Amino acid sequence: MNSVRVLVGTHKGAFVLSSDGKRQKWDVSGPHFGGWELYHVKGSPADPNRLYASQSTGWFGQLIQRSNDGGQTWEPVGNQFTYDGVPGTHQWYDGTPHPWEFKRVWHLEPSATDPDVVYAGVEDAALFRTDDGGKTWGELSGLRKHGSGSKWAPGAGGMCLHTIIVDPSDPKRIFIAISAAGAFRTVDGGVTWQAINQGLRSEHIPDPDAEVGHCVHRIAMHPARPDVLFMQKHWDVMRSDNAGDTWHEVSGNLPTDFGFVIDVHAHEPETIYVVPIKSDHLHYPPDGQLRVYRSKSGGNEWEALTKGLPQKDCYVNVLRNAMAVDKLDSCGVYFGTTGGQVYGSSDAGDTWAPIVENLPSVLSVEVQTLA
Amino acid sequence: MSVRVLLPAHLRNLAGVGGEVVLQVEGLVTVRAVLDALEARYPMLLGTLRDHVTKQRRPFVRFFACEEDFSMESPDVVLPEAVASGKEPFLVVGAIAGGRHRSSSQGAS
Numbered sequence: 464m465n466s467v468r469v470l471v472g473t474h475k476g477a478f479v480l481s482s483d484g485k486r487q488k489w490d491v492s493g494p495h496f497g498g499w500e501l502y503h504v505k506g507s508p509a510d511p512n513r514l515y516a517s518q519s520t521g522w523f524g525q526l527i528q529r530s531n532d533g534g535q536t537w538e539p540v541g542n543q544f545t546y547d548g549v550p551g552t553h554q555w556y557d558g559t560p561h562p563w564e565f566k567r568v569w570h571l572e573p574s575a576t577d578p579d580v581v582y583a584g585v586e587d588a589a590l591f592r593t594d595d596g597g598k599t600w601g602e603l604s605g606l607r608k609h610g611s612g613s614k615w616a617p618g619a620g621g622m623c624l625h626t627i628i629v630d631p632s633d634p635k636r637i638f639i640a641i642s643a644a645g646a647f648r649t650v651d652g653g654v655t656w657q658a659i660n661q662g663l664r665s666e667h668i669p670d671p672d673a674e675v676g677h678c679v680h681r682i683a684m685h686p687a688r689p690d691v692l693f694m695q696k697h698w699d700v701m702r703s704d705n706a707g708d709t710w711h712e713v714s715g716n717l718p719t720d721f722g723f724v725i726d727v728h729a730h731e732p733e734t735i736y737v738v739p740i741k742s743d744h745l746h747y748p749p750d751g752q753l754r755v756y757r758s759k760s761g762g763n764e765w766e767a768l769t770k771g772l773p774q775k776d777c778y779v780n781v782l783r784n785a786m787a788v789d790k791l792d793s794c795g796v797y798f799g800t801t802g803g804q805v806y807g808s809s810d811a812g813d814t815w816a817p818i819v820e821n822l823p824s825v826l827s828v829e830v831q832t833l834a
Numbered sequence: 835m836s837v838r839v840l841l842p843a844h845l846r847n848l849a850g851v852g853g854e855v856v857l858q859v860e861g862l863v864t865v866r867a868v869l870d871a872l873e874a875r876y877p878m879l880l881g882t883l884r885d886h887v888t889k890q891r892r893p894f895v896r897f898f899a900c901e902e903d904f905s906m907e908s909p910d911v912v913l914p915e916a917v918a919s920g921k922e923p924f925l926v927v928g929a930i931a932g933g934r935h936r937s938s939s940q941g942a943s
Binding site: 497498499521522523524525542543 | 842843844845847848878880881882883886887892894895928929
């Protein structure tokens, strides 16, 4: 029987949640690296026992941990993320030039075919890659040296590269997103990059239709349709049907189109999920009700999923890396909150139940579907 | 010289040590020499106390010994004889303030 392993990064450690295919009873392992911030934990599709974790604190900086046994034991690997050449400057919050400074790794994306190959998205925004299981990391500096780099600016969360999607049908085609620069695409494995933000409109920047400067919070893709991308922008839920060449809004009847997460059903490429958040200054759900919204039409028409979720006095947030889906026949959907709850649904969102309720604030959720 | 080094809890866990670390330091016992010896024996600590390349101390890491703060001193200043002889430990301390503000940016948009 299949089983699932949910990898949870929190403000005070990592947790591994395991269940069989029924997804009713869960074992909770952790905290791993207690007291450290775990921005992201993700497993290798090529070797599910190979996990990578981004571990950091403001005091002692960045570490990368690797597990070869599904998270039972870990070893620190290379943590040197040095920008290629003189990194130059980007825009600071006040519009003045500010030097690029490495702060932390937000996202780790293991290769689909080689467990030793991993991409790392970092703050200040850049993309790194390892080919030796994390021992050494090299920057794919063509992204940072894209002509627009000096115009990139941090969002309130920092200037972070938080989303990395490798096209499963063409591993040289990679999509990334940066707050607050926008989305970018390479078709040559990261040597050259193109900004793909046409159609995005952001009223809080001087030129709402600018090539770069958009605060993209998350991008999602169904692996069977790599030309169709879904985006939760700071405000607006967006869709592209041409691999990011152009975008159009699909917020439709959402109660608010601000939010962080977005994900796609494992078997239904037109079924997508978001968690609307009231506004960029409140950062909690509307009306104190935690609701996942599902669209079965690829956007525009949304239904609220509430069964099993708190519908009163709930003021948590769901951060951009904190939603994932499993690949079991009845697709499982998972998300974590800043209140420390991890909710799971084993029926594609129709009903929900907490897996754990009192973890530290959740930063990331990933799922592995195991044979 | 046998130098005793006391690490903060996070780094003791990372290095897999339970208490003080005793290091053999050749030549003059300076902050740099102690950190070089520490990182050579526990390479997982590379980058956690000072920058990989510039070797600058991380902003919220402090170095104390014999009730003195050596954080702002040149890393080549010779440490007191009591440290070099192992009578007093060299203390690596995580600053009591600052980590949360600098590190917790995920919740912002």
